[in-house]
Amino acid sequence: MKRFFRFYFFRVIIIALMLGLQLVGLVWCACCAYYFYKAFRIALWILSAATAVKISACQSCTPNKTGWIIGVLALPVVFLPMYYLYGSGRVIGRIQRYFEKIRTPENLTEKFPDKIPQSVKNQFFSAAKSGGFGLYDGGSCKYLPDGEAFFEQIKAIVSKAERYIFMEFFILDKGSMLDEIFDILKRKISEGVKIYILMDDLGTICLLPSDYPQRLKKMGIECLRHNAFSPKITAGVNYRDHRKIVVADGRYAMTGGANIADEYINLISPYGYWKDTGVYTEGRAAQGFAEMFRQMWELNGGVIPDGFFDGAEHSERLSESLCMPLGDIPSCGMGTSETAFINMISSAEKKVYITTPYLIPDKELTGALCRAAERGADVRIITPLVPDKRYVHIMTRRSYKPLLEKGVKIYEYQPGFIHAKSILCDGRLAYVGSANLDYRSLYLHFECGLLMYDTPACKQLDEDFAELFKVSEQVSIGDKTVQAAQRSLLGKLLSLVMPLL
Numbered sequence: 001m002k003r004f005f006r007f008y009f010f011r012v013i014i015i016a017l018m019l020g021l022q023l024v025g026l027v028w029c030a031c032c033a034y035y036f037y038k039a040f041r042i043a044l045w046i047l048s049a050a051t052a053v054k055i056s057a058c059q060s061c062t063p064n065k066t067g068w069i070i071g072v073l074a075l076p077v078v079f080l081p082m083y084y085l086y087g088s089g090r091v092i093g094r095i096q097r098y099f100e101k102i103r104t105p106e107n108l109t110e111k112f113p114d115k116i117p118q119s120v121k122n123q124f125f126s127a128a129k130s131g132g133f134g135l136y137d138g139g140s141c142k143y144l145p146d147g148e149a150f151f152e153q154i155k156a157i158v159s160k161a162e163r164y165i166f167m168e169f170f171i172l173d174k175g176s177m178l179d180e181i182f183d184i185l186k187r188k189i190s191e192g193v194k195i196y197i198l199m200d201d202l203g204t205i206c207l208l209p210s211d212y213p214q215r216l217k218k219m220g221i222e223c224l225r226h227n228a229f230s231p232k233i234t235a236g237v238n239y240r241d242h243r244k245i246v247v248a249d250g251r252y253a254m255t256g257g258a259n260i261a262d263e264y265i266n267l268i269s270p271y272g273y274w275k276d277t278g279v280y281t282e283g284r285a286a287q288g289f290a291e292m293f294r295q296m297w298e299l300n301g302g303v304i305p306d307g308f309f310d311g312a313e314h315s316e317r318l319s320e321s322l323c324m325p326l327g328d329i330p331s332c333g334m335g336t337s338e339t340a341f342i343n344m345i346s347s348a349e350k351k352v353y354i355t356t357p358y359l360i361p362d363k364e365l366t367g368a369l370c371r372a373a374e375r376g377a378d379v380r381i382i383t384p385l386v387p388d389k390r391y392v393h394i395m396t397r398r399s400y401k402p403l404l405e406k407g408v409k410i411y412e413y414q415p416g417f418i419h420a421k422s423i424l425c426d427g428r429l430a431y432v433g434s435a436n437l438d439y440r441s442l443y444l445h446f447e448c449g450l451l452m453y454d455t456p457a458c459k460q461l462d463e464d465f466a467e468l469f470k471v472s473e474q475v476s477i478g479d480k481t482v483q484a485a486q487r488s489l490l491g492k493l494l495s496l497v498m499p500l501l
Contacts, residue, residue, distance in 0.1 A: 048072045091239065106135070115320050143279055162193065164195070165196070195220070197223045204225075255278060276420055277421075295327070344423055348429075355420040384412065395495065431450070
């Protein structure tokens with residue numbers, strides 16, 4: 001028990017104590033100045049008013065403007081420092097400049113087969129400009145309908161590797177899933193395969209020992225923590241790496257919603273049956289995910305040797321089946337994921353099917369869903385009945401009412417917790433990836449996914465939706481749970497602090 005406490009919680013406790021002391025010190029100094037110096041109070045009122053005007057005049061569509069304005073006007077001693085640390089977008093600006101510098105959007109003008117509808121071409125044009133990684137033939141895309149299939153595909157991909165393996169995850173946790181994967185990785189190390197693992201520090205901080213990267217290094221595995229959690233107050237802690245990527249040799253790749261932990265494959269069941277999904281692709285599309293990983297690896301100070309991608313598979317013919325890897329980064333406005341989602345929903349003629357564990361859409365996404373339902377499309381959203389985070393579930397249910405009023409159909413998955421992140425429009429245009437329909441995924445996280453048109457995975461996803469509706473219960477606007485969420489005082493307060501959810 002002492003060893004467990006030392007490795008898993010000592011770092012967390014020390015960081016939390018140091019952060020707490022800094023926050024208490026800042027608030028104490030500000031309060032003393034506020035109550036004892038009239039000039040400071042006047043300066044603070046002027047600054048808070050100017051900041052409120054600045055926030056209001058900001059052209060970005062960030063949905064938390066009202067919360068920040070109320071905070072800086074009502075309690076400037078607390079909310080002004082918070083805004084300039086977390087809400088002003090300075091760190092996001094640096095991240096965006098980094099990616100703009102290293103990335104050149106691909107020109108897709110001559111790449112589309114003649115039979116592709118213009119509306120579909122527009123989807124991919126838009127995605128390529130904002131965060132797409134090339135346009136590829138999607139005939140080899142395979143849908144992974146649950147965490148168990150996701151796990152088997154990871155093992156298959158790493159087993160095929162001959163040159164290198166890239167793995168990027170938000171959560172890694174000790175257990176059977178991680179052990180089985182590492183058994184294969186150890187064998188691959190002995191075969192001379194280079195292995196790189198990028199994991200989010202906050203996602204793993206209470207799950208793995210603080211020296212875990214060093215342990216992997218001794219095994220021959222390069223490992224970095226994204227955005228290492230620090231006792232120094234910094235805005236960077238808010239921008240997490242929520243991606244899930246596995247790539248082997250630039251030829252085989254997968255992404256989706258599942259992390260590496262036993263609950264994702266239902267070896268343990270804290271929330272009933274855990275429903276997750278993913279998508280696998282072979283060929284040149286895997287190159288997009290390899291490049292996506294490289295960018296994140298170098299953002300965190302790592303180096304991929306020159307010529308590392310030489311020799312990857314390049315022979316591929318584009319057909320009527322298309323796919324495009326998408327990479328999203330923190331944004332003060334509408335990012336890659338939300339842009340793709342709104343474009344997909346806006347172009348749908350017959351149906352829009354969505355799965356998401358957290359449904360907290362901003363007004364732009366809500367508007368797109370409502371307009372689709374009003375023009376006659378069958379818009380259905382599946383969310384969990386059993387939550388993993390109670391406060392987020394309250395916010396999810398608070399989002400039901402404006403959607404239900406416009407004809408959007410909402411279902412709650414009955415067997416347990418649905419963690420899948422997928423969108424299917426008219427049975428042919430689909431997204432499967434890591435992004436939730438909430439503020440954090442749409443604005444604050446690094447996310448990824450695969451945008452697909454008329455691939456085998458689209459048909460498989462459609463079939464899976466048919467099964468999901470059988471085990472999900474439709475929600476009505478008069479349901480007690482919906483009404484209770486609307487009346488919830490906690491929900492009303494939480495709506496003002498969405499950036500922290």
